[in-house]
Amino acid sequence: MSSNLFVITDQPIRPEEVSDxxxxxxxxxxxxxxxxxxxxxxxxxxxxLEYEAYPTMAVKQFEMIxxxxxxxxxxxxxxxxxxxxxxxxxxxxVVIAVSSPxxxxxxxxxxxxxxxxxxxVPIWKKEYGEDGSEWIGDQLNQKTYPEGWPLLEDIPKNDLxxxxx
Amino acid sequence: xxxxxxxxxxxxxxxxxxxFAHLGEQIGSPTxxxxxxxxxxxxxxxxxxxxxxxxxxDQVMIAVNEQFVEEDHxxxxxxxxxxxxxxxxx
Numbered sequence: 001m002s003s004n005l006f007v008i009t010d011q012p013i014r015p016e017e018v019s020d021x022x023x024x025x026x027x028x029x030x031x032x033x034x035x036x037x038x039x040x041x042x043x044x045x046x047x048x049l050e051y052e053a054y055p056t057m058a059v060k061q062f063e064m065i066x067x068x069x070x071x072x073x074x075x076x077x078x079x080x081x082x083x084x085x086x087x088x089x090x091x092x093x094v095v096i097a098v099s100s101p102x103x104x105x106x107x108x109x110x111x112x113x114x115x116x117x118x119x120x121v122p123i124w125k126k127e128y129g130e131d132g133s134e135w136i137g138d139q140l141n142q143k144t145y146p147e148g149w150p151l152l153e154d155i156p157k158n159d160l161x162x163x164x165x
Numbered sequence: 166x167x168x169x170x171x172x173x174x175x176x177x178x179x180x181x182x183x184x185f186a187h188l189g190e191q192i193g194s195p196t197x198x199x200x201x202x203x204x205x206x207x208x209x210x211x212x213x214x215x216x217x218x219x220x221x222x223d224q225v226m227i228a229v230n231e232q233f234v235e236e237d238h239x240x241x242x243x244x245x246x247x248x249x250x251x252x253x254x255x
Contacts, residue, residue, distance in 0.1 A: 035255050051254070054185060054247055057231040058254075082254060094255050114255055122228070122247070123254025124186035135187040137224065137251030 005078065006062035008055040008123075010085040013092045021079040022099035029103035031110040035094035037087050047128045051084040051093065054122035058082065061121040065113055069098070073105040078113055082123055093125075178202070178242040182213075184220075186250045191220045207236040209246065224251050 005021055019032050037049050066078040082094045096113045100106040117123070126135050182197040189195040201212065206227050214222055227234055228247040240246055 052186060052189075053254070054183065054228075054231075054249070057228060057247065060231055117255045118252065120233075120252070121254050122185065122249050122252055124250065125253045126186070135250065136253040137186070 005066065005080070006059045007081040008053050008058050009081060009083055011083070013081050013083055013095050015092065015095050015097075018079050018081050018095040019097040019099075022077040022097045024077065024099060026075065026101055027077070027099035027106075028101050029106040030097055030099045031103075031106040033094075033096040033110050033114060034092050035096075035114065037089050037091050037093060039089045045130055046089065047130065048089065049087045049093070049128065050126045051082075051087065052124050052126070053082065053084045055084075057122050062117075065116045065120070068116065069109045069112060072112070073100065073109045076100045076105055076109045078109065080113065080117070082117075082121075084123070180240060180242065181245045183245065183247040185248065188220055188222075188225070188248050188250060192217055201240070201242075203239055203241050205236065206234055206238045206240060209240050213248070222248070225249060226251075 015032055015034055019030050022030055037046070039046055062080050065080075069076055069078050077099045079097045080094065083092065087093055094114070094117065096110055096117075098106045098110045098113065100109065124135060124137070126133055178200055179198040180201045182199060184192045184195055184197065199216075201209070204212065206229070210222060210225075210227070213220070226249045227238075228249055229238060229240055229244050231245070231247070
């Protein structure tokens with residue numbers, strides 16, 4: 001697959017550019033997800049966000065997610081663009097496009113991609129609010145990590161590198 | 166290997182270390198070069214903790230050359246070791 005299906009950029013994202021990458025004659029559906037910067041999180045006001053990425057590894061992780069998607073939903077095609085740098089309220093942080101012959105797979109695969117991005121893609125956001133700023137990890141503390149690091153149980157075994165390079 | 170994994174290094178045996186999110190700020194630099202002998206990831210984390218006791222390493226995952234690795238993976242000279250706090254993209 002062409003590597004520009006997966007992009008980290010510091011420029012505003014145009015969603016149609018992402019969906020165009022997965023457009024093809026076999027597809028009967030394209031789902032397009034836009035992740036946007038939310039102002040209020042449980043009543044707490046965000047002024048703006050800053051995203052940081054490990055770009056080369058992030059692209060590799062996106063490619064791995066694309067591969068996982070094709071294993072689970074054959075004949076889907078995924079493209080992801082994630083923005084880094086300063087983002088204002090309502091700016092688009094991430095765009096995920098999935099094409100598939102039929103819509104069900106396109107919907108399901110698209111949701112799978114965003115869930116996996118939140119688990120294994122090295123991108124972080126720093127929230128600037130009225131009380132200062134903080135790095136957000138483990139979003140909304142939905143998970144706890146009693147064992148401390150490393151949190152490898154969250155990562156499928158085949159994501160791990162056992163080679164000695 | 167000693168518990169800390171320290172060995173005598175030759176010139177140019179450094180390991181490149183990338184510190185992301187809060188770690189870059191706590192260390193004061195997003196990248197470091199340390200002269201470290203071959204050592205496991207677990208030994209590396211202990212070494213890093215002793216050099217930078219103020220760095221918050223709980224929940225941090227390690228990638229070597231852009232791949233997540235387990236605690237017993239061996240880090241060698243010229244590797245790039247990334248310290249990755251829990252991610253929050255999307």
